[in-house]
Amino acid sequence: xxxxxxxxxxxxxxxxxxxxxxxxxxxxxxxxxxxxxxxxxxxxxxxxxxxxxxxxxxxxxxxxxxxxxxxxxxxxxxxxxxxxxxxxxxxxxxxxxxxxx
Amino acid sequence: xxxxxxxxxxxxxxxxxxxxxxxxxxxxxxxxxxxxxxxxxxxxxxxxxxxxxxxxxxxxxxxxxxxxxxxxxxxxxxxxxxxxxxxxxxxxxxxxxxxxxxxxxxxxxxxxxxxxxxxxxxxxxxxxxxxxxxxxxxxxxxxxxxxxxxxxxxxxxxxxxxxxxxxxxxxxxxxxxxxxxxxxxxxxxxxxxxxxxxxxxxxxxxxxxxxxxxxxxxxxxxxxxxxxxxxxxxxxxxxxxxxxxxxxxxxxxxxxxxxxxxxxxxxxxxxxxxxxxxxxxxxxxxxxxxxxxxxxxxxxxxxxxxxxxxxxxxxxxxxxxxxxxxxxxxxxxxxxxxxxxxxxxxxxxxxxxxxxxxxxxxxxxxxxxxxxxxxxxxxxxxxxxxxxxxxxxxxxxxxxxxxxxxxxxxxxxxxxxxxxxxxxxxxxxxxxxxxxxxxxxxxxxxxxxxxxxxxxxxxxxxxxxx
Numbered sequence: 001x002x003x004x005x006x007x008x009x010x011x012x013x014x015x016x017x018x019x020x021x022x023x024x025x026x027x028x029x030x031x032x033x034x035x036x037x038x039x040x041x042x043x044x045x046x047x048x049x050x051x052x053x054x055x056x057x058x059x060x061x062x063x064x065x066x067x068x069x070x071x072x073x074x075x076x077x078x079x080x081x082x083x084x085x086x087x088x089x090x091x092x093x094x095x096x097x098x099x100x101x
Numbered sequence: 102x103x104x105x106x107x108x109x110x111x112x113x114x115x116x117x118x119x120x121x122x123x124x125x126x127x128x129x130x131x132x133x134x135x136x137x138x139x140x141x142x143x144x145x146x147x148x149x150x151x152x153x154x155x156x157x158x159x160x161x162x163x164x165x166x167x168x169x170x171x172x173x174x175x176x177x178x179x180x181x182x183x184x185x186x187x188x189x190x191x192x193x194x195x196x197x198x199x200x201x202x203x204x205x206x207x208x209x210x211x212x213x214x215x216x217x218x219x220x221x222x223x224x225x226x227x228x229x230x231x232x233x234x235x236x237x238x239x240x241x242x243x244x245x246x247x248x249x250x251x252x253x254x255x256x257x258x259x260x261x262x263x264x265x266x267x268x269x270x271x272x273x274x275x276x277x278x279x280x281x282x283x284x285x286x287x288x289x290x291x292x293x294x295x296x297x298x299x300x301x302x303x304x305x306x307x308x309x310x311x312x313x314x315x316x317x318x319x320x321x322x323x324x325x326x327x328x329x330x331x332x333x334x335x336x337x338x339x340x341x342x343x344x345x346x347x348x349x350x351x352x353x354x355x356x357x358x359x360x361x362x363x364x365x366x367x368x369x370x371x372x373x374x375x376x377x378x379x380x381x382x383x384x385x386x387x388x389x390x391x392x393x394x395x396x397x398x399x400x401x402x403x404x405x406x407x408x409x410x411x412x413x414x415x416x417x418x419x420x421x422x423x424x425x426x427x428x429x430x431x432x433x434x435x436x437x438x439x440x441x442x443x444x445x446x447x448x449x450x451x452x453x454x455x456x457x458x459x460x461x462x463x464x465x466x467x468x469x470x471x472x473x474x475x476x477x478x479x480x481x482x483x484x485x486x487x488x489x490x491x492x493x494x495x496x497x498x499x500x501x502x503x504x505x506x507x508x509x510x511x512x513x514x515x516x517x518x519x520x521x522x523x524x525x526x527x528x529x530x531x532x533x534x535x536x537x538x539x540x541x542x543x544x545x546x547x548x549x550x551x552x553x554x555x556x557x558x559x560x561x562x563x564x565x566x567x
Contacts, residue, residue, distance in 0.1 A: 014278070014283070014286075014287060015107060015281075015283055015286075019106075019107055020107075020281065020283065021107065021281070021282055021283050021286075023282065023372070024281055024282065024283075024372050025370050025372055025373045025374075027373055027374045027375045027376075028280055028281050028372055028373060028374040031253035031279070031374055032253075032279075033278060033279055033281050033283050034251070034253070034278065034279045035276055035277065035278050035279075035287065036251075036276075036277045037274065037275070037276050037277070038269075038274075038275070039274075055245075055274040056269070056272060056273060056274040057220060057243040057244065057245050057273070057274040057295070058243060059245075059274065059294070059295065072262075072266050072473075074257070074259045074262045074263055074266070074473050074474035074479070075259075075473050075474070075479065076473050076476050076478050076479050076482075077259070077476070077478050077479040077480075077481065077482025077483060078482040078485075078486075079478075079482075080478050080481045080482055080485070080491070082481070082491065082492075082493065082507055083425075083429050083477070083478060083481070085493070086426055086429045086430065086433075086507060087429055087430075087432075087433040089510070089511070090175055090429075090430045090433060090434055090511065091433060091434070093175055093178050093179075093511065094171050094174050094175050094178065094434060
């Protein structure tokens, strides 16, 4: 169970679909504007609870306590074989011969 | 209790902005189309030397100007005899936060510090957030960055996810939103709640900060070659990069023409939830570049200091596939692994160089850092996972949102020249729509400056039905 002082992530709905700006396209107008922010939990809570956190800038922010979202999982991505072909192509044009790329 | 509904907050926008930028824009207004642009740029009272001193105190600037000899050789191998200009690049990735955006952030953050603000807020999904966070860390100010990051399924654009990580590495609070222009509403509420400074990309501070980049290019190129370059090319999105660079060149009495380059995202709607993750470039693209060039005052301040049509000589678009191709080429032929968005102007330069004589020189005015999420491999892998068709072929066949076509030969990298006259007409039309009624005599010279057009051109547009 997340404890007071834990670094957590919260979620909130900023605008429901009916509150959205008039100029947004149809697909966007059909979904809410959602927000996530991280901070220190101000009291013990469970995932799904409405909580308050103190953010990195020292602000108090309210939202629903979410699970996860604290780890950075983005990466350099799966192998894209075409990039090796690009490398071989330009190497051969400039340096000639077998690039072993 | 304050009304925080969307409409109420948007209605308070002028007052919120006035408090958050420490500057009263009304004193530059004439009551119509014209306003005192140069007066606004001089209002902060900062000379180029003072801006350089600020940037040096944040370890920003004096980045290397590097000749890309192998890419030049490749261009010449794809050009007619006697053609193939030498290509140079300003390695802005070597700034502390990894891009030229550090230059504009430093001036904004330093002015916020001097004016006594306790923190800075910025609304950006791009390198600028990292730049503001980095400078705020050094200045001892709080920093909040508001990002458009996820689609409605919670899928994050990998490049923006990486920017969030970098901002957090510098101690910033990052608010991550789903797609939509109402991000601006969240931004206004934050400014009101915190009383922090709006580190906008479009204040005079931000644009003055880029003038040092243009000035450095002129000085460094003269030191290297004993003359001025024949063309400087800048990636264009909100217009500040191009404006500041051009003004910096002029400050050094360098009359080199300045060209703009953007990635073509033709057909994609920038506020569409479903199209958000079908593009592989989050900046430097036509979705920002064209609307901001033809109406700069759509920005988050009353009058944008970034006004690219005042300065640019030509505007070129390239495809996503062409930029990814050049990004890999920069890595493999020059040993410089840099982010794809910054290489937009490199791809255009590679095309333009092949039309120019081999004794001429082009300066590509920026690079940006790369890393997990924002690496070109990461972007291509993400696009493929979203069902985008990635293949070799003719880049002219690329359909943004559906395909990314890597050129099957470097000869096929062909920047397309945009119709600048059309963009000038569009700016005048937008100005007239924004200020309905008669065009006043003082608006004519203003619009001539705004569009780099002659009087006959401006008058012809002003006589048309609005």
